[in-house]
Amino acid sequence: MKFATKAIHLGHDPKAHQRAVMPPVYQTSAFAFDHVGEALPFSYARGGTPTRAALEDCLAGLENARHGLAFSSGMAAIDAVLRATLKPGDTVVAQADCYGGAYRLLTRLLQPAGVKVVFADLSDPASLPALLDGSVKLVWLESPSNPLLNLVDIAALAAIAHAAGVRVAVDNTFATPYLQNPLDLDADVVVHSATKYLGGHSDVLLGLVALDDEALFRDIRLVQLSAGAVPGPQDCFLVLRGIKTLALRMERHCDNAERVADFLLGQPSVEKVFFPGLPDHPQHALAKRQQRRFGGIVSFYLRDDSREAASRVAERLRLFALAESLGGVESLVNHSATMSHGSLPPEKRRELGIREGLLRLSLGIEDVDDLLDDLAQALA
Numbered sequence: 001m002k003f004a005t006k007a008i009h010l011g012h013d014p015k016a017h018q019r020a021v022m023p024p025v026y027q028t029s030a031f032a033f034d035h036v037g038e039a040l041p042f043s044y045a046r047g048g049t050p051t052r053a054a055l056e057d058c059l060a061g062l063e064n065a066r067h068g069l070a071f072s073s074g075m076a077a078i079d080a081v082l083r084a085t086l087k088p089g090d091t092v093v094a095q096a097d098c099y100g101g102a103y104r105l106l107t108r109l110l111q112p113a114g115v116k117v118v119f120a121d122l123s124d125p126a127s128l129p130a131l132l133d134g135s136v137k138l139v140w141l142e143s144p145s146n147p148l149l150n151l152v153d154i155a156a157l158a159a160i161a162h163a164a165g166v167r168v169a170v171d172n173t174f175a176t177p178y179l180q181n182p183l184d185l186d187a188d189v190v191v192h193s194a195t196k197y198l199g200g201h202s203d204v205l206l207g208l209v210a211l212d213d214e215a216l217f218r219d220i221r222l223v224q225l226s227a228g229a230v231p232g233p234q235d236c237f238l239v240l241r242g243i244k245t246l247a248l249r250m251e252r253h254c255d256n257a258e259r260v261a262d263f264l265l266g267q268p269s270v271e272k273v274f275f276p277g278l279p280d281h282p283q284h285a286l287a288k289r290q291q292r293r294f295g296g297i298v299s300f301y302l303r304d305d306s307r308e309a310a311s312r313v314a315e316r317l318r319l320f321a322l323a324e325s326l327g328g329v330e331s332l333v334n335h336s337a338t339m340s341h342g343s344l345p346p347e348k349r350r351e352l353g354i355r356e357g358l359l360r361l362s363l364g365i366e367d368v369d370d371l372l373d374d375l376a377q378a379l380a
């Protein structure tokens, strides 16, 4: 089955749900037994509901994985993967420009709990072997990364990590399973903030994990059940509904991003444009090989690298709301230094190139002519 068909049909069989064409929202905390000791597919909602199972199965299918697991947020999904793979004394090698929330979780919660965290620039896979001493148990990747859209070569890094017996996790939020399937590139586990493109309508917070490995699945499932950071059925329903149009939406997000990136290149007030689809992007060739298209996010440096200049542009935009998050049908603008990466120390931001004059656009699915007009008046 092709992607768009899977997105609509996987995870739900109307015959199992009173012929309901759409997966029903099982708004119940418990399921009634006939007999003491009976083995039911669902018994208590923390362990699972039919609505959550439909979402978990659908995501697994889209990531070409055997198992899917849903969490109450992307961060809860990341936390579960880290807890299932790392114990005190272990080391995780994490991509230096990983999501700000992942950075905070690693440095503020895992490090004090005795896990060693090594941040590394993994844009050249040849830098990985030197980092893999015997204590490393996990390599944490994110491609493309936020907000500068750097890519890493997932297949090359996975081959190196596996040769040393180390697992590889990929945060696939920006690419979505429509553009990239990390398990097909030999990663061990994929996480998503479904809050973004999978939900797609900026109305739900949810996280997802997909993987093949049975033992790791059982360990992550144990965290899901024991810690209980699970999504409610209404939230699962919203993400299932969002996924049904993911293929259509992603095509439009990508079209709009390509047009906007080209437009920004010609703006005198713009110093530099970050977009994997541009031929001068340092990993453009990798992007063509590793992804189906280039994604819906474009970032840029203003020539005037001040918070005031960034603020002026963001406030003049009429169609782009100044907001955290991304991946919805509506276009958004983000000031990374104060918003998505506000939790990073200033010197870390400088090191990563997250300047005051950096703005990140999440291109929605509006008519691109209106978006270009809006950008033109805001940058003038």
Ligand SMILES: *Cc1c(COP(=O)(O)O)cnc(C)c1O
Residues within 6 Å of the ligand: 073, 074, 075, 076, 099, 101, 142, 146, 171, 173, 174, 192, 193, 194, 195, 196, 205, 206, 207
């Ligand atoms: C938003 C985001 C997360 C965190 O997801 P939440 O649903 O907000 O908890 C993780 N990784 C990336 C790349 C994100 O953009």
